[in-house]
Amino acid sequence: MNSAVVILLAAVIYLAMYFTYGKALQNKVVKADPNRPTPAHKLYDGVDYVPAHPLVLYGHHFASIAGAGPIVGPAVAMAWGWLPGLLWVWFGNVFIGAVHDYLALMSSVRYDGKSVQWIAGKLMGKRTGVAFEIYIWFTLLLVVAAFVAVTAKLLTTTPEAATATILFLIIAVLLGWLLYKVKIDFKLGTIIGIILLAIAVWIGLNHPLIFVEGQTKVGTAAYTTAYHYWNIILMVYIIVASSLPVWILLQPRDYLNAYILWFGLLFGGIAFLGLAKGFTAPAFTSWSAHVVKGTKPVASPFWPTVPLVIACGALSGFHSLVGSGTSSKQLDNELHGLLVGYGGMFTEGFLSTLVITAIAVYGVQITGLEASKWATEYITKGGLGTFIGSYAKGVHDFYGVSEKFGKTFATLWVSAFTLTSLDTATRLGRFAWQELFGMVTDTSKGVWKFITNKWVASIIIAGLGTYLAWGSSYKTLWPAFSGMNQLLASIALMTAALWAAKVQRAGKWSWAVLIPALFLWITVTAALIWYIAVVPLKGGTLIAVKGSLLIGLLLNLMLAWDFYVAWKRPEEEYAAAAA
Amino acid sequence: MDDKKKSPAENLKAFLEGFFGAFKHSSTEYLEFELRELENVFALILMGEFVGIPSPPTTLVIRLLPHMTRELYVMQRRAVEMDDILGELAGLFEIT
Numbered sequence: 001m002n003s004a005v006v007i008l009l010a011a012v013i014y015l016a017m018y019f020t021y022g023k024a025l026q027n028k029v030v031k032a033d034p035n036r037p038t039p040a041h042k043l044y045d046g047v048d049y050v051p052a053h054p055l056v057l058y059g060h061h062f063a064s065i066a067g068a069g070p071i072v073g074p075a076v077a078m079a080w081g082w083l084p085g086l087l088w089v090w091f092g093n094v095f096i097g098a099v100h101d102y103l104a105l106m107s108s109v110r111y112d113g114k115s116v117q118w119i120a121g122k123l124m125g126k127r128t129g130v131a132f133e134i135y136i137w138f139t140l141l142l143v144v145a146a147f148v149a150v151t152a153k154l155l156t157t158t159p160e161a162a163t164a165t166i167l168f169l170i171i172a173v174l175l176g177w178l179l180y181k182v183k184i185d186f187k188l189g190t191i192i193g194i195i196l197l198a199i200a201v202w203i204g205l206n207h208p209l210i211f212v213e214g215q216t217k218v219g220t221a222a223y224t225t226a227y228h229y230w231n232i233i234l235m236v237y238i239i240v241a242s243s244l245p246v247w248i249l250l251q252p253r254d255y256l257n258a259y260i261l262w263f264g265l266l267f268g269g270i271a272f273l274g275l276a277k278g279f280t281a282p283a284f285t286s287w288s289a290h291v292v293k294g295t296k297p298v299a300s301p302f303w304p305t306v307p308l309v310i311a312c313g314a315l316s317g318f319h320s321l322v323g324s325g326t327s328s329k330q331l332d333n334e335l336h337g338l339l340v341g342y343g344g345m346f347t348e349g350f351l352s353t354l355v356i357t358a359i360a361v362y363g364v365q366i367t368g369l370e371a372s373k374w375a376t377e378y379i380t381k382g383g384l385g386t387f388i389g390s391y392a393k394g395v396h397d398f399y400g401v402s403e404k405f406g407k408t409f410a411t412l413w414v415s416a417f418t419l420t421s422l423d424t425a426t427r428l429g430r431f432a433w434q435e436l437f438g439m440v441t442d443t444s445k446g447v448w449k450f451i452t453n454k455w456v457a458s459i460i461i462a463g464l465g466t467y468l469a470w471g472s473s474y475k476t477l478w479p480a481f482s483g484m485n486q487l488l489a490s491i492a493l494m495t496a497a498l499w500a501a502k503v504q505r506a507g508k509w510s511w512a513v514l515i516p517a518l519f520l521w522i523t524v525t526a527a528l529i530w531y532i533a534v535v536p537l538k539g540g541t542l543i544a545v546k547g548s549l550l551i552g553l554l555l556n557l558m559l560a561w562d563f564y565v566a567w568k569r570p571e572e573e574y575a576a577a578a579a
Numbered sequence: 580m581d582d583k584k585k586s587p588a589e590n591l592k593a594f595l596e597g598f599f600g601a602f603k604h605s606s607t608e609y610l611e612f613e614l615r616e617l618e619n620v621f622a623l624i625l626m627g628e629f630v631g632i633p634s635p636p637t638t639l640v641i642r643l644l645p646h647m648t649r650e651l652y653v654m655q656r657r658a659v660e661m662d663d664i665l666g667e668l669a670g671l672f673e674i675t
Binding site for chain 1: 618
């Protein structure tokens with residue numbers, strides 16, 4: 001097998017399934033009608049509801065859903081070999097993930113742009129919507145923990161990227177000032193921003209930010225010290241960045257991220273397509289390779305643990321929030337939904353395919369592992385760093401750029417997204433925290449005022465998340481975050497299944513949604529029980545991580561009951577919901 | 580949009596405009612959200628009476644009313660959608 005074949009095969013599979021299975025979903029389940037006015041037209045107000053060009057919406061949707069997720073997960077999953085992860089990214093995406101994204105978007109369109117949380121409350125019961133609010137804060141805590149761990153590791157092991165990342169933040173602030181305050185010409189400002197970004201990478205290459213000599217070697221005392229320094233820096237960054245007005249940092253950084261994303265995808269995609277290099281990593285190592293880590297590596301059965309590792313490249317609950325939060329309000333025509341929801345998810349799957357391909361080609365060289373040792377030793381020697389190194393080697397071999405440049409750019413690519421996610425997760429977590437404590441407003445205004453204070457709410461989530469990252473590897477935290485993410489997908493997909501069967505009355509095509517929904521629920525439930533029972537943790541990490549997962553599991557069981565009750569209700573009762 | 584009637588060159592132009600339009604959109608979406616929120620707050624201060632927030636209708640409000648038809652509509656719709664704020668924010672703030 002070689003890289004060109006896999007990339008082309010991915011393109012063929014995704015295109016073929018888009019035009020066959022996707023179109024079937026569009027016609028048989030969604031019953032998309034180009035003449036039915038979307039909320040963007042029906043509720044047009046020039047403010048929230050405004051029709052957008054389908055490619056603008058697709059590009060925005062893809063940029064919103066693509067982040068560090070489709071990169072980290074597949075990189076860790078390579079412990080099973082390249083084939084299992086690739087099959088999940090391809091077919092898990094086609095039959096579960098993309099279906100989830102598309103139906104979350106289109107059901108929201110039919111409910112006048114309401115979020116999937118709202119629709120779940122309407123179709124399944126009010127407490128499903130309330131459960132979501134409780135659940136979301138714990139999920140965001142794990143997001144902060146996992147992403148702090150990932151970012152700190154990256155910036156410790158690639159100090160060139162650490163310099164470039166800090167400069168990137170300064171450039172984003174400068175760009176924000178130029179675009180939104182000075183109001184410089186938009187194209188000129190963009191060119192300045194991109195040029196400065198390139199300069200930042202060049203400066204980083206020549207002036208790496210090193211805290212402790214020898215910090216790039218994982219497992220050493222120097223690495224641990226530098227990693228902890230980065231934990232503290234990131235915690236302060238989260239608290240400050242999430243409190244700044246959006247024009248100062250979040251908006252301009254998000255803008256530059258879009259260029260980094262597409263450049264990284266095309267730069268690497270063309271390289272590995274053109275190289276057509278053979279795979280050296282094993283196709284399959286073991287059903288229970290060591291993929292998840294606690295206080296020690298744990299033998300992780302591919303089923304049910306794969307969704308704990310590969311989330312965003314195949315299926316991600318957060319995508320349903322993006323689709324039903326903003327995209328549904330801007331859809332111009334119902335027929336555009338397939339490109340935005342289904343197509344957007346396929347593009348993300350393509351990104352994950354690139355990650356797996358890169359490691360499959362160069363992973364053996366990077367890790368120094370023989371194929372026979374991958375199942376048990378990839379967890380310690382491989383992972384995200386293997387993707388960074390493989391990407392660097394690929395672009396070096398194809399374009400002739402230095403490997404150090406490739407490594408710095410790839411690290412900047414991932415860290416740019418993790419920093420954005422940390423910022424937004426803290427903002428959203430702060431809001432969810434304030435919502436949750438609304439109940440004490442009447443009984444104790446003083447307590448409410450203190451606990452929902454902007455700084456207190458930010459410090460709580462940032463502090464707890466950093467505490468978890470302090471003593472844990474991202475290979476411990478990532479599966480926990482992914483598990484909660486998949487639970488969210490469970491809520492969304494079950495809501496979509498109810499909508500397809502009871503409101504849309506899609507007949508036998510309802511099974512195309514119901515089967516993935518049930519499979520997902522069973523898989524995620526089994527995976528969470530496995531994680532809670534099997535993965536060894538200790539101290540505060542044990543309480544916080546397994547406590548959050550237990551809460552998620554209980555909500556998941558409640559969700560199953562609510563779904564069962566809702567499923568038993570006759571279709572006529574849903575006619576009122578459809579109105 | 581009726582792509583069948585457009586020439587390939589026009590389709591390509593539309594594709595490029597759409598594709599790069601996505602980048603431009605990512606440079607303003609949070610700002611647009613903040614602007615919408617500020618306008619909503621302004622409308623609530625002025626015309627909150629219409630959505631149940633006690634505020635005396637001043638002569639200023641009555642004079643501005645013909646010019647704020649859209650804002651009144653948006654404010655009323657947003658008041659109805661107050662039960663879905665978390666969902667809207669979660670969609671805006673891309674987590675991953």
